[in-house]
Amino acid sequence: MMAFQTNQRIERLLKRYGREDSPEKWDFFVGHRPLVRYRMNRQIKKILELIQKNRKNVGEFTLLDIGCGTGRYLNHFLSLGKTVGVDISEPMLEKARKNTKDQAILIKADAENLPFKDNTFDVVTCSYLFENLNGPKDNPKKVFKEMYRVTKKGGQIIFTVETWYSIPNLISYILSFLKRKTPLNFYSVKKIRKLTTGVNPQSVKIYGLSPITVFFPWARDPFSMVKLIEKIDDKLEKFMPSFGAQLIVEIKK
Numbered sequence: 248m249m250a251f252q253t254n255q256r257i258e259r260l261l262k263r264y265g266r267e268d269s270p271e272k273w274d275f276f277v278g279h280r281p282l283v284r285y286r287m288n289r290q291i292k293k294i295l296e297l298i299q300k301n302r303k304n305v306g307e308f309t310l311l312d313i314g315c316g317t318g319r320y321l322n323h324f325l326s327l328g329k330t331v332g333v334d335i336s337e338p339m340l341e342k343a344r345k346n347t348k349d350q351a352i353l354i355k356a357d358a359e360n361l362p363f364k365d366n367t368f369d370v371v372t373c374s375y376l377f378e379n380l381n382g383p384k385d386n387p388k389k390v391f392k393e394m395y396r397v398t399k400k401g402g403q404i405i406f407t408v409e410t411w412y413s414i415p416n417l418i419s420y421i422l423s424f425l426k427r428k429t430p431l432n433f434y435s436v437k438k439i440r441k442l443t444t445g446v447n448p449q450s451v452k453i454y455g456l457s458p459i460t461v462f463f464p465w466a467r468d469p470f471s472m473v474k475l476i477e478k479i480d481d482k483l484e485k486f487m488p489s490f491g492a493q494l495i496v497e498i499k500k
């Protein structure tokens with residue numbers, strides 16, 4: 248494992264994610280908000296679909312999940328092949344070790360300096376990370392370049408971002424200002440294009456996820472509408488391909 252150099256940016260990240268209660272807080276946030284859970288499950292389904300479509304059944308399959316947190320996504324990838332997760336936070340990794348029953352390789356590393364050689368992984372994934380790279384010294388472009396570097400030629404990079412054109416995200420943006428906190432780093436299609444310039448991939452595709460939840464200002468599903476929302480999303484995603492509270496970006500290197 249590469250020596251781990253700390254600095255002001257990493258200290259800030261560890262204050263947020265490196266506390267003993269950070270894993271519980273993150274799992275509580277997802278677990279107790281049915282609409283967040285719904286969108287996360289929808290994300291996982293789409294990511295698995297994209298991986299399966301591109302997958303060639305030859306040789307060993309290797310996947311890296313960056314900012315793997317408590318291993319929520321890793322658990323869905325384990326059956327695909329060799330699965331590696333990196334995170335900056337030891338408590339998050341500890342929880343991921345438990346959640347994956349030690350079946351994934353988990354490494355403490357900084358997404359801006361990944362400890363892997365060029366062209367190592369068939370698939371590199373990343374979820375709920377880019378919007379959280381909102382500190383003055385965070386460099387999302389550097390993270391993207393690292394993801395690209397460690398992906399094999401012909402491999403896939405799949406990451407998700409929250410968009411600013413959704414009511415819940417706009418509310419979160421306004422609340423951050425009122426609470427004098429730094430808002431999350433929300434994205435648009437244009438901003439994704441900017442993030443992904445400077446490399447020469449075979450293709451870049453952007454999929455809108457869950458367009459209807461753009462209009463739901465709450466996350467707790469007080470009217471038990473998840474089933475209905477799912478049906479509407481199934482239809483809308485076909486007509487609004489790059490619109491949603493979240494976007495999934497698929498890049499073929």
Ligand SMILES: C[S@@+](CC[C@H](N)C(=O)[O-])C[C@H]1O[C@@H](n2cnc3c(N)ncnc32)[C@H](O)[C@@H]1O
Nearest residue numbers: 264314315316319334335336339357358374375
């Ligand atoms: C919001 S959580 C998402 C966790 C997981 N991807 C999920 O969706 O359940 C963000 C995770 O990214 C990690 N993280 C933040 N900045 C990072 C960096 N520069 N390098 C590695 N991990 C980072 C945090 O420790 C945290 O576990």
